Amino acid sequence: MSRTIAEKRAAFRTLHASGCFVLPNPWDAGSARYLASLGFAAVATTSSGYAWSTGHADTHVGRDAVLAHLRAMVDATDLPVNADFENGFGADAAGVAESVKLAVATGVAGLSIEDATGDVGDPLFPLEIAVARLAAARRAIDESGGDTLLIGRAENFFVGAPDLEDTIRRLQAYAAAGADCLYAPGIRTREEIEAVVAAVAPKPVNVLIGANSTFTLEDLAALGVRRVSVGGALARAAWGSFMRAAQTLSQGRFDGFGDAASGAELNALFGGDA
Structure with missing residues (x-):
């Protein structure tokens, strides 16, 4: 029996309450359906995987195409879908809020907002601006019913600024601004993961695992990680x-x-x- 959007979102929220689960990243409806057949409890989109499937580089697909992709992914399976929503597709906080409302309307169970600017010379939004954008996303979700999870992402390690202290400062600010789950893609060591988990507790933490990791799911659970995604690895x-x-x-x-x-x-x- 098909689950309603509300049921998918409730199930997704429950997954974040305890334990540790794998959140694999399909890039189209077929790969999503295959992952569902293996018994995964939820899936997440991947901006890179989807972009490559359309012949574009990561972050070079427009908002309308991404929204259509989210709708297709939500329709593809009975699983909750977490949206990789890049930096919110808005030039300012108001633009982020508008885009987030459109994303929520696709039926996604969660969505992430990054603090990356896309500018190689100035890759991260200043903290005050990043917080304002995240807070705008929080308000947009609340005004749309409030049952979609918001994930705050600190992109330091992904954009060539691997400053753990600044990463933690950003994640704590995003938690205070209303993020339900925190994510710092690119942290790799046991010490980095433990520091992030402790800094934002009791809020759940997502860890990205790509190639050549020696961690098992059991290892990550023991470190206090709540969910594990693989980004564009699949x-x-x-x-x-x-x-x-x-x-x-x-x-x-x-x-x-x-x-x-x-x-x-x-x-x-x-x-x-x-």
């Missing part, structure tokens, strides 16, 4: 397999499909015939 893995097979094909060989899924398996997954 999309990159898919692209890696596709690129290797295509490069083999370009050399006039046809032996690059050894790991390909069968058509029968995919048709069965999506409800068709082989």
Whole structure:
């Protein structure tokens, strides 16, 4: 039986109350449905994975396309969907609020707001401005019913400014401004993770795990992490397999499909015939 948007959001909020769960990142409806078939409790979009699927670089897809993508992802499965909503698609706090209301209307169960500017020379919003943008997102969610989770992201480690003290200062400010969950993509060590978890407790923390991590889910749970996402890693893995097979094909060989899924398996997954 299909769950309502309210039921999906309630289930998503419950996941953040205790324990530690994996929040994998599909990039289209098919990958979302496959993840649902494996028993994951929720999924999150990936701005990079979606952008690559449209032939664009990460952060180079417009708001209207992203909103359409969110609607498609929400419709694809019965799972709650967390939106990677980049920096809120607004030139100022009012613009962020407008965009967040549109995102909430797609049915997402959560959405994240980054403090990255997109400007290589000045990559982070000043803290006061970043807080105002996050607070505007909080008000927009509350005015829309209040049941969508808000995730505040400090992008220091992602934009080449790996200052843990400033990261924590930002996350604490975002928590005070109304973020339900905190996220500092790029922190990797046990000490960094423990420091972030302790600094924003009791609010839940998301940790990003990509390639070459030695952590297990049990390890991260023991550190107090509440949820674990993988960003564009699944999309990159898919692209890696596709690129290797295509490069083999370009050399006039046809032996690059050894790991390909069968058509029968995919048709069965999506409800068709082989």
